[in-house]
Amino acid sequence: MQMMKFRRFLLTFTLLLAACGKSAQEQAISRGTIGVSLLSLQNPFFKVIGDSIAAEAKKHGYDALIVSADGDVARQSNQIKDFIVKDVVAIVLSPTDSKGIVTVIQEANAAAIPVFTVDVPCNEPGVKIATQVATDNFGGGKMAAEAMIEALQGRGGKIGVLDMKQVESCILRVKGFKEVLAAHNATATQKIEIVSELDCGGANDKGYKATEDMLQAQPDLVGVFAINDPGALGARGAVEKAGRVGKVVIIGFDGQPEGKQAIKDGKIYADPIQFPDKMGAEVVLAYMRYSKGEELPPQMLIPTSLYRKADGAADASLK
Numbered sequence: 001m002q003m004m005k006f007r008r009f010l011l012t013f014t015l016l017l018a019a020c021g022k023s024a025q026e027q028a029i030s031r032g033t034i035g036v037s038l039l040s041l042q043n044p045f046f047k048v049i050g051d052s053i054a055a056e057a058k059k060h061g062y063d064a065l066i067v068s069a070d071g072d073v074a075r076q077s078n079q080i081k082d083f084i085v086k087d088v089v090a091i092v093l094s095p096t097d098s099k100g101i102v103t104v105i106q107e108a109n110a111a112a113i114p115v116f117t118v119d120v121p122c123n124e125p126g127v128k129i130a131t132q133v134a135t136d137n138f139g140g141g142k143m144a145a146e147a148m149i150e151a152l153q154g155r156g157g158k159i160g161v162l163d164m165k166q167v168e169s170c171i172l173r174v175k176g177f178k179e180v181l182a183a184h185n186a187t188a189t190q191k192i193e194i195v196s197e198l199d200c201g202g203a204n205d206k207g208y209k210a211t212e213d214m215l216q217a218q219p220d221l222v223g224v225f226a227i228n229d230p231g232a233l234g235a236r237g238a239v240e241k242a243g244r245v246g247k248v249v250i251i252g253f254d255g256q257p258e259g260k261q262a263i264k265d266g267k268i269y270a271d272p273i274q275f276p277d278k279m280g281a282e283v284v285l286a287y288m289r290y291s292k293g294e295e296l297p298p299q300m301l302i303p304t305s306l307y308r309k310a311d312g313a314a315d316a317s318l319k
Contacts, residue, residue, distance in 0.1 A: 031061040034287065035083030037076050039094040039120060039167075041068035043202070043230070044256050045276050046094065049118060052280025053092065060288055062089070069093075071201075073100035080104045084111050090130075090287045094120040098168045102127055114290055118283045119276070120169045121299065131296040133283040137169045140272035140304035141176025144251050147270040147306060148177075148192065148223055149184055151249040156190030157222035159249075160214040162200035162207050162231045170202070170227040173253055177225055192223070200231035207234025215242045223249040229259030229271065236267045255307055261319065264312025272304035 034057050038046040050066040057064040065088070069076035073096045083091050084107060091108050095101045095117065105127040108115050114130040121132040148159065161177070164170040178194070185191040195218050198210035207226055215221055215238060224239075226232035232252030239248045252259050255273025262268040282300060290296055312318055 032089035033063040033065050033086065034284070035080070035086065035088035035091045036064055036066040037069050037079040037083075037091075037093040038066065038118075039068075039096055040070050040202075041066075042070070043228075044258075045228070045254055045274070046119070048276040049094075049280040052277045053118075053284055056281040056284035060284065062284075069096045071096050073097040076101060077104040080108060084108055084113060088113060089291075090114045090116060092116045092118055092283050092287075094118055095122050095168070097166050098122045098124055105129075114287070116283050116286060118279050119274075120167055123168060129298075130290050131286050132299040133279050133286060134169060134299065134301060135274040135279070136301040136303050137172035138176040139301075140253060140274070141173035141178075142180045143176075143272040143304055143306050144173065144225055144253060144270075145177040145180035145184070147251050147272070147308075148225060148249060149180075151251070151269045152192065152223065154190060155222070156188065156192050158193050158195040158218050158220060159223035159225065160196040160198070160211070160218070160221055161194055162210055162224060162226040162235060163197055164199060164202050164227050164231075167202070173227050174225075195221070200226060200228075200234065202228050202230060204230045204234040204237075207231035208237045209234075211235040211238035212241070215239070215244065215248075221248055223251070225251045227253055229254040229256040229262075229268075232268050232271075233258060233262060236262065257317070260307060260312055260315060260317075263307060263309055264315065264318050266309060270306055270308045273307045274304060275302055278302055 036053055041047050054064040067079050076096050102124050105115055109128045116130050117132045119134050121134055163174050196214045200207040200210045224235045226235050229252045232250050235250050250268045252268050252271045255271050259271050
């Protein structure tokens, strides 16, 4: 009899434990889903942001629905509309086009779903953004210009810029770059002149083609600043094809593994590197603060750090 009672007690205790476990799981799921639309998950940088958002959200009992806009503003608009229909607790996006995404952000605002941006800001009028978590892109652009000046070692000459004018973060990088060059040229004997600005689409193949066009138009080019690593790697390919290795300095931006490896190998001079893992975690923490009623600053900027060949040599993650 005592043995039967003990078995019943064990069975009851086990069922209670199972019920408690299920309740905790259901409670975690019931906290809601954060909808995330990133510029392109084909870009390793945004993949890290997405993975970091998912990991940090899970820590706080939230799910993260992460999708890739693939650089298409219409696709991203539809993704955000879908988030609204799904009644997500928050929307995080890196806008493919800061102007083109305004209308659908306003729809999210009307649905009382807080909108956060990560990496790429949206500073357009008529939208409400809870906060913008991003790299200090303007400061990073200034750092890139300082690296270009350093690499040219007092020499002047013609340089090109591989930009991406529809993306706010890239606009800020180029703006910071130009500001430092202007200050340098105001006092320098040998001036550094931007003679070409072409869209690289943030992609290797487009960066290659744009640099190829630059080199054909300006065969005496001495430098190229690209707004990200894929663009810079494309520029390097064009420089190699043109037989200009050692004569054209390339400055990138981001600090993706491929970019860091190219810096270690001497193919790119330097990168102002970003910290996508920090950005992903920070935007989730920003939502947590928002959900508790805290007032957030308009933007949370994460400084860049200049990564040179010596940093690559000391980087255990590289070959």
